[in-house]
Amino acid sequence: MHEFSLATSMVDLVKANCPEGEELESITIEAGPMRGIEPQAMQWAWEAATQHTPIAGCKLQLIQQPWKLHCPDCQTSFEADDMFTDCECGCDKTSPVDCDNLRLVRLTLKDKVGVSDS
Amino acid sequence: MDIPIVENVLKLNDEVAAINRKTLKEAGVYTVDLIGSPGSGKTSLLEATFKAIGDKARIGVLVGDLTTARDATRISKWCPDVVQINTGKGCHLDANQVRQGLDRLKLDELDILVIENVGNLICPVGFDLGQDSKVGLFSVAEGDDKPAKHPYIVMEAELLLLNKMDLLPHVTFDMDIFKEDISRINPTVQLMEVCATNGWINEWCDWLLAKVGK
Numbered sequence A: 001m002h003e004f005s006l007a008t009s010m011v012d013l014v015k016a017n018c019p020e021g022e023e024l025e026s027i028t029i030e031a032g033p034m035r036g037i038e039p040q041a042m043q044w045a046w047e048a049a050t051q052h053t054p055i056a057g058c059k060l061q062l063i064q065q066p067w068k069l070h071c072p073d074c075q076t077s078f079e080a081d082d083m084f085t086d087c088e089c090g091c092d093k094t095s096p097v098d099c100d101n102l103r104l105v106r107l108t109l110k111d112k113v114g115v116s117d118s
Numbered sequence B: 001m002d003i004p005i006v007e008n009v010l011k012l013n014d015e016v017a018a019i020n021r022k023t024l025k026e027a028g029v030y031t032v033d034l035i036g037s038p039g040s041g042k043t044s045l046l047e048a049t050f051k052a053i054g055d056k057a058r059i060g061v062l063v064g065d066l067t068t069a070r071d072a073t074r075i076s077k078w079c080p081d082v083v084q085i086n087t088g089k090g091c092h093l094d095a096n097q098v099r100q101g102l103d104r105l106k107l108d109e110l111d112i113l114v115i116e117n118v119g120n121l122i123c124p125v126g127f128d129l130g131q132d133s134k135v136g137l138f139s140v141a142e143g144d145d146k147p148a149k150h151p152y153i154v155m156e157a158e159l160l161l162l163n164k165m166d167l168l169p170h171v172t173f174d175m176d177i178f179k180e181d182i183s184r185i186n187p188t189v190q191l192m193e194v195c196a197t198n199g200w201i202n203e204w205c206d207w208l209l210a211k212v213g214k
Ligand SMILES: Nc1nc2c(ncn2[C@@H]2O[C@H](COP(=O)(O)OP(=O)(O)OP(=O)(O)O)[C@@H](O)[C@H]2O)c(=O)[nH]1
Pocket: B036, B037, B038, B039, B040, B041, B042, B043, B044, B045, B071, B118, B119, B120, B163, B164, B165, B166, B167, B194, B195, B196, B197, B198
């Protein structure tokens, strides 16, 4: 269950980055396919890790990135759903690059009630 | 309102790992994070390594285990410098646990430190501990598809070991598939075939000794 330790790391990071006096609607995490994150397990872990904390109720948006493969023949990179996808040029020696991201990319704050734009 | 930021989720772990790396470097210790499935032969490899290396280099061990002290007990027959870290429910070691383990070792007296991670091929890979290199351990008994199913360790490892080579005649294991998948995921990783229980590990011992100039 590495999802749980990832969730606790996310809670610490979010607490450190959330502006004071604001309430969080959601956070957005980008994860590369190498990380092997199971979305349902991640959601459960997030709920468990945020329970009884100041950010309880904050939602987790998980963006699972596709594989990014590099072709050694034509020196291009492309995205694919499967790690073993051949290049359009016919090369079958493509290998994954930049597939291990795990980043907090956005905090979405709740609108404050009673504050209007006018 | 959206606040865009870009922060590595494991930033706090990575900061502690950087401290570990500095501590180990200053003490002149080469550190290996040994990662493999449950039962792939991590502890057996260490036992065989002590037997083969003898007093050519002084090796310390940190061993991560969910609840028992069995691996530490096995290793302590060979080596006085072994520290057991119980991770409880945790499926991997993190940099903080290693930090605490390092405090209990006489680092100045060691040449090499091997960290036997918790038996698991996925979770430990993403957590930097401050090691110099990650070594992935597979065994023929687990099947030839393990690199394809667990690409992260293949990607991150400097060296991969394939253990239990003595069992090769008894299991269905296609060496070509195993090797092709590995070289596709990580074209530069080194692969060595070993057998921990009959001591066929010379290549691995030479690799380790070369890291510390012995
Ligand atoms: N035939 C054979 N058996 C081996 C070899 N290496 C290890 N084993 C056996 O595999 C079993 C597991 O070995 P361990 O060394 O305990 O494996 P481990 O990876 O440390 O296991 P965990 O720490 O529990 O994840 C033991 O019964 C070993 O005797 C080998 O090269 N050949």
